[in-house]
Amino acid sequence: ITTDMARRRIVLIGYRGTGKSSIGKALSSITGQVHIDTDQLIEDATGKKIPEIFESEGEAGFREIEQHVIARIPSGAGIISTGGGAVLHPENVRMLRMNSFVVLLTSKNEVIARRIAKTSRPSLTGQPPEKEIDTVLEERMPLYRSAADFVINTSSTSAKQAASLIL
Ligand code: S3P
Structure with missing residues (x-):
């Protein structure tokens, strides 16, 4: 791990079921950097599970909370796994790209379907x-691609393999 890598955040973006959380955890255990999961931050901040928030506040309400949480993530080093819709808001993309290496995770649609x-x-x-x-x-996909510095397909890689590839 280079000094430059140790100073930068690694941000994982992509659709549900592409491995953002598990690869985030693997990256964190390899590098020793803190792992932040934006969905987890949202659940901690609200005391509710994601489906409950969708039910009570709707998707729009969820997106507002998501934006609030993303805007407050420290800009130092760390591994950040995002929710699949984090790229929908341009302000989120701006915040997530600061001091970061942004990795887009993709998988075949049928693999995603099976996982989720x-x-x-x-x-x-x-x-x-x-x-x-x-x-x-x-x-x-256009939003994911334009936010990303690097893209990997995780259809048939383990979390550890994907993490090594990213590093
Ligand atoms: C969403 C993905 C979910 C979560 C919410 C909305 C999305 O995160 O943020 O259900 O719009 O794609 P995961 O990608 O971790 O499942």
């Missing part, structure tokens, strides 16, 4: 899960 089927995540479109992945990724 095991978890409970609020619907973003009201569409069936597989259709939703197609719709949302089509809209977000």
Whole structure:
């Protein structure tokens, strides 16, 4: 790990199920840097689970809290895993890119579908899960790409392999 790397933040962006949280944890254990998960910060700040926030405040309410939380992340070194929609707000992208190496994680849509089927995540479109992945990724991919310094496909890599590749 170079001195430059040790001073910079590594920010992971990408859709649900691409490995942002698990690769964030792997990067943190390899580098010894603190790991921050923006969804976790939101749950800690509100005392609610993400699906509950979507239910009570709607997606718009969730995005406001998300922006508030992202704006307050310290700019020093650390590993930051973001929620899949963090790039939707230009101010979030500006904050996340400061002093950071931004890594976009991608995976094949069917791999994403398989991974997120095991978890409970609020619907973003009201569409069936597989259709939703197609719709949302089509809209977000340009935002993800323009925010990223580096892209890796995690369809068939372990969290440890992906972390080593990033470092
Ligand atoms: C969202 C992704 C989720 C969470 C929220 C909204 C999204 O994070 O922030 O449910 O809009 O893609 P993960 O990407 O960690 O699942």
